[in-house]
Amino acid sequence: MTGFRLTALTLAAALAVAGCSHVYRAGHELVVGSRFDSESVLLANLYAAALRSYGFAARVETTPDPLATLDSGALTVVPTLTGEVLQTFQPGAAVRSDKQVYRAMVAALPEGVAAGDYATAAEDKPELVVTKATATAWGGNELRVLVRHCEGLVIGSVSGASTPSAVSRCRLPTARQFPDSATMFAALRAGQITAGWTTSASPDIPDDLVVLVDGKPPLVQAENIVPLYRRNELTERQLLAINEVAGVLDTAALVEMRRQVDRGADPRAVAETWLAEHPLGRS
Numbered sequence: 091m092t093g094f095r096l097t098a099l100t101l102a103a104a105l106a107v108a109g110c111s112h113v114y115r116a117g118h119e120l121v122v123g124s125r126f127d128s129e130s131v132l133l134a135n136l137y138a139a140a141l142r143s144y145g146f147a148a149r150v151e152t153t154p155d156p157l158a159t160l161d162s163g164a165l166t167v168v169p170t171l172t173g174e175v176l177q178t179f180q181p182g183a184a185v186r187s188d189k190q191v192y193r194a195m196v197a198a199l200p201e202g203v204a205a206g207d208y209a210t211a212a213e214d215k216p217e218l219v220v221t222k223a224t225a226t227a228w229g230g231n232e233l234r235v236l237v238r239h240c241e242g243l244v245i246g247s248v249s250g251a252s253t254p255s256a257v258s259r260c261r262l263p264t265a266r267q268f269p270d271s272a273t274m275f276a277a278l279r280a281g282q283i284t285a286g287w288t289t290s291a292s293p294d295i296p297d298d299l300v301v302l303v304d305g306k307p308p309l310v311q312a313e314n315i316v317p318l319y320r321r322n323e324l325t326e327r328q329l330l331a332i333n334e335v336a337g338v339l340d341t342a343a344l345v346e347m348r349r350q351v352d353r354g355a356d357p358r359a360v361a362e363t364w365l366a367e368h369p370l371g372r373s
Contacts, residue, residue, distance in 0.1 A: 120148040120328065123156035123165035128351050129214065129291065129344075130156075133169035135361040136339070136347075137317055137332055141167075143370055144331040150358070157318070161200050166320050167332060171313040172208055173215065174252075175199075188213070188312040199318070207333040208316040211340035214291035215313035216253050218245075218302045221278060224285070225300040233302040233309050236260060236285070246274045246283040253287045258309050275299060289313075291341055293349035315339060334370040343368075 120141055124134035134150040141148035153159045156168040157178060172191045176183050179198035185191050192208050199205060218233065228235045236243075240260035247253045247265040256262055266283060268274035271294050274286045278299065285302070288295055290313075295301065304310050317332045324332075343364060350360045 118147070120146055120166045120324075121164070122148055122150050123159055123168040124150060124152050125154065125156060126152050128357070129348055130169075132344075132347055132351050132357045132361060133315065135357045136365065137167055137169045137335060139358070139361045139365045140331045140335050140370060141328060143365060144327060146328055146331070160318060160320065161203055163202070163320060166323055168318045170316060170318060171214060172316050173311040173313040175316070175318065176311075183311075186308045186311045188314050191312040192314065192316070195316075202321050203318055204321045206317040206319060206329065207336040208314045209336040209339045210314065212291075212315040212336075212344055213313055213341055214289045214315070214344065215304070216251075216310055217288050217290050217292075217304070218257075218285045219275075219278065219288055219295060219299045220285045220302060222298065222300055225302075231300050231303055233257060233304045236302060243285065244283045245285055245287065246277055247287040248274060251287060254310055291344045291348060293345050293352055315344070331370065338368045338370065 120138075122134045122138040122141070124130040131150065131152060134152075138148040138150050151165065153165070156165060157170070157175070159165045160168045172188070172195050176185075176191055176195040176198060179200070180194065183191075183194055183198075185194050188208070188210060192205070196205050218236065220228075225231045228239055237258045237260045243260075243263060245253075245262055245265045246268055248271055249267045249269060253265055254262070265287060266277075268277065268286075271288065271292070274283070275296055277283050278286045288301075315336075317335070319329070319332065347360050347364055351357050
């Protein structure tokens with residue numbers, strides 16, 4: 091970002107504090123932040139496309155720590171995950187349901203940051219996968235059955251992934267690390283691990299494996315898609331644009347868009363195409 095844009099954003103923040111909030115300046119470009127991973131970039135492009143669909147100039151900027159950059163005022167909007175944000179600002183928070191996590195997250199946000207509507211139907215929370223043989227032996231595909239088979243579990247995960255240390259009263263062993271999902275799934279099929287961590291929006295879960303479904307009450311903390319934004323810097327119309335994403339986005343759509351991006355499609359084109367097929371309202 092150029093020094094001019096930083097100055098403009100700093101000035102906008104100062105005006106907001108001075109009581110000039112919700113004044114949209116013609117030509118002012120909204121900056122939607124993301125990390126460098128493909129899902130984060132895709133979500134940023136989706137929210138930028140939502141803003142553009144309402145006639146507002148918006149672009150995506152990648153940064154190692156979008157939350158910190160948002161808090162500093164250099165970004166305007168950052169799409170992210172509710173549970174991830176909650177754990178950032180309130181480590182160890184034990185709430186699990188989507189509503190509880192969202193409320194706790196909102197309460198934990200820094201003073202200058204606010205949260206838009208979260209997508210109740212779009213999540214990317216940790217999930218365990220097992221082989222069909224294991225699911226049959228355990229008597230079901232619900233996550234709660236794992237608790238009855240806690241002893242002797244060998245768990246796998248992809249290096250760098252953040253995964254739960256326990257499921258209900260079952261304290262999980264340290265996960266064996268794998269370089270990628272394909273290698274972990276191969277180890278699962280070979281019987282080297284009992285179960286492997288993936289996520290609900292992962293585009294590469296093989297059909298021959300079984301996802302253990304987290305029922306109600308949930309045993310794993312919710313991770314719903316949510317936009318964070320700089321308080322007092324969005325007009326009501328801009329806020330409406332990002333909030334309406336929550337009403338149309340679901341996990342299946344996120345999985346399909348991620349699959350397209352992983353195959354080499356441009357994230358902006360994927361987001362804009364999907365949004366054109368699922369237009370936001372104009373109320």
